[in-house]
Structure formats: structure tokens, C-alpha cells
Amino acid sequence: MEKVVKVEGSEEGKFEVTGLEKSNFVLSSPKHVADPVVYKLVRVDGNGRLVPATDDELMEVEGLLENEKREALIVEDTGQAFGYTSNEASSSGMPQLESSEGLSQSENTEAETEKLSTQLEETVPSRAQCSSDDHVTQPVSVGMCLKPLDGPIQGGASTSAGCISSQPDFSKLKGEICLDNLSIKELHEVFKATFGRDTTVKDKLWLKRRIAMGLTNSCDVSTTTFVIKDNKLVKKDKEDSSDNVNLGTGKVYSAVAVEYNGDLLNNLSSQIDEHQTISEARSGNNVVENNFANEDLAADQRAAKRVRKPTKRYIEELSEAESKEYSGRLIVSPKNIGIRPLPSNSHARPARNVSLEGRTVITRLDSLGGFGIQVPCVYRVRRSRPRKNVTTLLKFHPSGMGMTATFIKRGLDVHGSEMGNASMNKVLEAKSTLEQTPQQFVAESNKEKSSTDLGQNMELKYVDPLGDTSDDNVVTVPTAKGGIRRKHHRSWTLSEVMKLVEGVSKYGTGRWSEIKKFAFASYSYRTSVDLKDKWRNLLKASFAQPPADKGANSRKHPSMPIPAPILLRVRELAEMQAQSPSPNLSACKLPACGGRGSVNETRPEYL
DNA sequence: CTTAGGG
DNA sequence: CCCTAAG
Numbered sequence A: 001m002e003k004v005v006k007v008e009g010s011e012e013g014k015f016e017v018t019g020l021e022k023s024n025f026v027l028s029s030p031k032h033v034a035d036p037v038v039y040k041l042v043r044v045d046g047n048g049r050l051v052p053a054t055d056d057e058l059m060e061v062e063g064l065l066e067n068e069k070r071e072a073l074i075v076e077d078t079g080q081a082f083g084y085t086s087n088e089a090s091s092s093g094m095p096q097l098e099s100s101e102g103l104s105q106s107e108n109t110e111a112e113t114e115k116l117s118t119q120l121e122e123t124v125p126s127r128a129q130c131s132s133d134d135h136v137t138q139p140v141s142v143g144m145c146l147k148p149l150d151g152p153i154q155g156g157a158s159t160s161a162g163c164i165s166s167q168p169d170f171s172k173l174k175g176e177i178c179l180d181n182l183s184i185k186e187l188h189e190v191f192k193a194t195f196g197r198d199t200t201v202k203d204k205l206w207l208k209r210r211i212a213m214g215l216t217n218s219c220d221v222s223t224t225t226f227v228i229k230d231n232k233l234v235k236k237d238k239e240d241s242s243d244n245v246n247l248g249t250g251k252v253y254s255a256v257a258v259e260y261n262g263d264l265l266n267n268l269s270s271q272i273d274e275h276q277t278i279s280e281a282r283s284g285n286n287v288v289e290n291n292f293a294n295e296d297l298a299a300d301q302r303a304a305k306r307v308r309k310p311t312k313r314y315i316e317e318l319s320e321a322e323s324k325e326y327s328g329r330l331i332v333s334p335k336n337i338g339i340r341p342l343p344s345n346s347h348a349r350p351a352r353n354v355s356l357e358g359r360t361v362i363t364r365l366d367s368l369g370g371f372g373i374q375v376p377c378v379y380r381v382r383r384s385r386p387r388k389n390v391t392t393l394l395k396f397h398p399s400g401m402g403m404t405a406t407f408i409k410r411g412l413d414v415h416g417s418e419m420g421n422a423s424m425n426k427v428l429e430a431k432s433t434l435e436q437t438p439q440q441f442v443a444e445s446n447k448e449k450s451s452t453d454l455g456q457n458m459e460l461k462y463v464d465p466l467g468d469t470s471d472d473n474v475v476t477v478p479t480a481k482g483g484i485r486r487k488h489h490r491s492w493t494l495s496e497v498m499k500l501v502e503g504v505s506k507y508g509t510g511r512w513s514e515i516k517k518f519a520f521a522s523y524s525y526r527t528s529v530d531l532k533d534k535w536r537n538l539l540k541a542s543f544a545q546p547p548a549d550k551g552a553n554s555r556k557h558p559s560m561p562i563p564a565p566i567l568l569r570v571r572e573l574a575e576m577q578a579q580s581p582s583p584n585l586s587a588c589k590l591p592a593c594g595g596r597g598s599v600n601e602t603r604p605e606y607l
Numbered sequence B: 001c002t003t004a005g006g007g
Numbered sequence C: 001c002c003c004t005a006a007g
Helices: A055-066 A081-085 A094-115 A139-146 A184-195 A204-216 A238-243 A264-271 A286-303 A312-322 A447-463 A494-507 A512-519 A528-544 A564-579 A585-593
Strands: A004-006 A038-040 A042-044 A050-052 A176-178 A227-229 A232-234 A334-338 A352-356 A359-367 A372-376 A405-411 A425-430 A474-478 A484-488
Touching (some): A184 A204, A494 A528, A494 A564, A512 A528, A528 A564
Antiparallel strands (some): A004 A038, A176 A227, A334 A405, A352 A359, A359 A372, A405 A425, A474 A484
């Protein structure tokens, strides 16, 4: 029944546990610790009791364990000094000390555990022993995650923080994030913090991926593990970890709800990191994930039946990853891809490769509620000005699917002039029956409407929630000249803004393409021009609103204002930039690529 | 193609 | 956001 899982991975043992709150369990009843490596999975029940994990949970955890994960805990109010260490002391040697602390605390754990109201729903493996001295204190990683704060930024603004209470919970974005351990609810929070909007999606896997992608700026997120540190996805291989088994020191996963405490700035700084590509990180593949995914999905599905469809956004992101080379060649701008609910559900299928137009593309299955959909990862979709020949369509071979899937694709770049503006939609239908004909793909303009009925609602609910919105609010406006202008409004999410700010701080204003390339790697939309424009707007905003009008200004939902701290940052950067237009060019360029190090330190904010 | 600016 | 001029 109970599975025994090995904990592998080297953790940098850090306990970021704050005193009282302490981890939920660090557990440790001595017995459990018998074998440092074998643990039993349990979860904390509503009333704080430990109960054996269910199979589903095991699955999840297992997945977790496969990779190393860590999470930085951030607790706002803890009485203990070290809870805050991350803030002040930070850096250096903390980790070790903390572990010992962690231990002692863990002793009380059981008792504590009961008290925890915790929203912990997840199982958490933990280790109390910090056995070896092997701490793998990884200089970089540890440092970073431990002290997300202490950014260079503090000086200037004094971080004044917590002024905004209606903010998304940014704290969750700090340091290392272990999405696997979060409950759906928490994932939602993280999601919100990341994308600036809420989501109703309940699929954990999806949420995790989504968040991972957002935070990582990459589409290439691991599918089995979701530990994000700074802007990188951290993943370890099994083998890898098994080797390191000894070094693990305790790890604590806990999800503590925290209130926004105004560390946004710090958060920013921590995020400003180099884009380190963790090459080792990737190796695994989707196959595994799918099983996992299915489990998760299945469960979810039962709970609430719903259907999700891959969104254009999703595809874009994925495609963006590899297809730098495809630049504009084949352009298909799937405006929207919808799927109609089907009566029967299928099981997820393993990812497969199919060859598309002579090229092999990797497709991954998007696990929708029951639909298996292959999403081509490669060709790049570019959203850009109306393209001359827009009609390149892809053919999907429903090969693996036993069911019918209908893709609705709304073309946007159609030159309305020729098509008649109303009919700019293409519907791509893939029927399992295989009898579909190519023609069906094209010109199915009106279909949209019919399907929309169904889809509209769904879109609002399911699609929109994507932080990025896969839905496009593309409104085409006929222009006098006979052209059609697409008005594509995609509101900027907080995370995007943050990335932008980060980018500017790193590369400086004016180097939009660079910023686009690095900081916005995963956002296929958002052109360098967009970045520029946004920056312009931010500047405007930052200089206009400082004197926070406290009045009844705060409307919570209607368009998030833009976190004050960010505005501050913007202003600082702006001034900075003004003074030194071309700071250190020499150092700027290459560093980004290879030389890690301190480059990311945002320049000192001397004002 | 990338920037800067204006609209 | 879009568009255009300019390098």
C-alpha cells in the first residue's frame, strides 16, 4: 500500500522555516527517520492528522521526488529571527545553521503539525536529518533561493512595502517555488501572481506548467517537475539524484499562505537573474508526464467535468521554443483553437513525433479533460502584421486519437480585402474518422459562430484564465485603405511587466529586441515594439501616480493598477538610464550569454 | 530588421 | 496597439 519512496536529490538543505509556522512537518518522528532515505508519504489531514497518502498522491509525490525540489518558504510573520533571515541575514552561511534549527524544531513537529491549520493538502516528504555534511550547498542556487531578498534594490526605495494589500501574492513567486507541493488553490494564487489574473482551471498539471512557463520564460518546462528557482526550472534526473542521496539534508515543503508584505521589489530583484539554462535539466520527456498527467486529470475530471482545450497561446509558446529558425516562413496564426466537447473521452496518449511537412515535429499531448490533442511544437506562429499568404494550414493527423477533435481556428491575418472580412475564420477540423478533407479546414467562417456558442462560454472560463490568454481579442477594424487593422489587445500581466522591468534593468532601455529575446522568450506575442510601448506607458504611469491617492481609489478588480513598487522601479531605472545612456556596453553583451555571475545585479541604484 | 515617435 | 520614418 504505502509506497516507499526514496528521496533523492541533494537538497541544499535549507530550512526556511520560520519559527512558529515551521514547516509543516519536518518531520520526523524518529522512527520515520530510521532510514534516511526511505520515507513514507503521508498527508496532513484537515485536522492536522497524518494520514497515509492515497495512490493519487503518491503518484504526485513520486513525481516530485524524482526531481529535486526545494521551496523557499516565506513567512511573513514569524517571531523567529530566522524566519526572516532570508531578508536580512541572507546570503551566506545561513543554510547550515538553519538546518540545525530545523531539526530541533522538527521534534515538536508532531504536535505542531496538529496545530497547523494548514492548507497543506499535499503530501510532503520531509527529512529531519541533515545528515551529512555533504550539504550540497550550491553556491548559486542556495544563495539565490535563500535570500530572495536583500536585493540591491533596497537602497533606493526603501522598499516600502506593504502598502498594497490587494496584490496578488507575490511572495509565492519568490525564490524557489515548488509547484508540486501546492494545492490547486495555491496554484491559483501563484498563477495570479504570475499572470495577473485569476484562473479557474483546476487541472494542476496544467497550472503548474503554465506557471512554470510563465516564470521561466520558456515553453520548455519539465513536465514532471515544477520547481522553479528564480527564472529557471530546476530539475534533476533520477540518476542524478540517486547518487546524491546522502547529501540531502532536510527539506521542507510547505505552503504557507502569506500576505503580501511588500517585498515585491525584492522579489523583482531576485528574479532578475540571468537566464541560466540548465542544460542538465532537460532530458526527461513527456512520456512520463503523461501518466502522471492522466492521473491528475482523471481525478480532476471526476470532480468536475470540464473540458479544456489547447489554446493558441499554448501552442505559440511551445512553438516558440525551438523554432527560432522558422522565423516567419510558415505562418499560421492560429487565432484560436477550440475543441468541441466530445462525448467520449480518451486517455492521454504518449507524446509522439509526427512528421509534418517533411519535418519532424514533436508533438505533445495536451491533456485536456479527456481529449488528447497533439500540439505541434515546432512551427512558429507569428503574430504579426497581416501576412500575404496566410493560408497555410497545418494538417493534423488524428493518428493517435480515437476520438474526434475539432479545432477551430480563427485566422487573423487574413487580408480581409479578399476574403470578405466576416469570413476570416478558418476552421480546422480533425475528425477521428479520418475522412476529413483538407478543404474542410479552410473556409469555415461561419462555423465559428455556431461553435462559439459552445465555445464562448468555455473560452471565457477556461481559456481566458490562462494567464496569457489564449484568446485573442482580435478585433479587426476595416480601414479606409482597404486594409484591415487588427486590434489585438492583450493586456499586460503583472509578470510581463515585471519581466519587462527586469529586462530594462538588465539591458537598458532601447535594446528592446534584446529584452524581447531574453526576458520574453516565451511570449511570442509582445514584439519589441510592444515592449517599447509598454515601457513608455510605464514611465508615464510611474511619474504620474506616486502620491498614492488613498481615497477610494482602489478598485480591486478593475484593471490592476500596477504595483507601486514596480512603478518605483521604473522610475528609478528611467532616471538611471537617462544619466548613463550607455553604461557598460562592453560588459553587457556577452555576459548575458555565458558568464553568469553577478551580471544580473541590477546596477546599483545610485540615484 | 530594429528604434523612436506620433497617432 | 498600430503605423511610419529613419538608421
